[in-house]
Amino acid sequence: MSKAERTRQFIIEQTAPVFNKQGYAGTSLNDLTAATGLTKGAIYGNFENKEEVALAAFEHNLAFVFNGLRASAPKTAPAREKLLAVPRFYRQVYAELQARGGCPILNTAVEVDDAPASPLRRRVQETLRGWHGNLVHVIEAGQQAGDLKPEADATRYATVLMALIEGGVLLAKATENPQALYTVLDHLEQLIETELVA
Template identity: 40%
Template sequence: MTTKAERTSAYIIEKVAPIFNKQGYIGTSMSDLTEATGLTKGALYGNFENKESLALEAFEYQSKILMAAIDKCLSGSGNALEAIFRLTDFYRHYDEFTAPMGGCPILNVGVDAKYNNKPLEGAAREVLRTIEGKIALVLENGVNKGELRLPVPPLQFAKQLFTMIQGAIAMASISGDRKYLINTIAYLDVLVNKEIKK
């Protein structure tokens, strides 16, 4: 059973995570956080050491939501190719998935924190590497089971695949045109069928 303090902390994180994600660490003021939560500055600092620790926990909260969705894609029934297509289908609708979060947490936090918050930058980099590793594992298992053929090592292919996905997310976000995402995912599906399907 959770304590009142734990429930309060969870409530704060849930409310402030989209704000940090949209406005960035520097761009988010304490007044933004108190307004979103309906709590005083003292109440916020009673639950978190400082703004940096709150921002980090907010990112970790959103990362767990994202990782759970990716794990569901990659660990479902079927073979490795089906898992990759579940992943690309997830990213086809990624802008809808991340809208309540304030956008893609990896992209937003990773870029925002690059020059002003090393712990947040490191956390975003770790999530990115974890996702690439999960994709690579699916690919490696697919090759080992004779389901796929890869022109390059699994991790290299996973990195290239994820780079294209993240690039499409960035272009769709910057331009406000989701066709960048839709068209890139459609191309990736063709590429996967052509390059790695046995």
């Protein structure tokens, strides 16, 4: 990496938890300089504006979640294992996720839901579509392999899985009680085993 690339990456890494905890609107330029120890000029020498920093920070925070999900089950694993790896991952990383400010998808989605022109909102929507599409693909592949029930509506179950996870994270964070999430994850595992697995 060049010096400029290293500086840019440093800014992203240092500001990512700030944006995830405080949101785009709640994060000032002073917050960014405090987090990085850099001047405003140094930050804007590497990013066009605060929104560009926020988008890069969102991608960084998102990578923690999606890289972890990808690593939680091998690509060659059966569909059942891939689906069960999702609640297992959230159970294992919940404490670290909270230390980072919570789920970046949930946090950002709530903040930008009334800002239709926001690039952050568009990125959240793309992320949700991609996650949904990936779950549909896993379910349909499992059905073709005979591992999952052929009559299960892949689109419906992908939506339910996502809603349960994000809803569980929201409840746990809002009530400061991780058991809320663990209860949802237990239900999700039961749902996978009883309604999807052939």
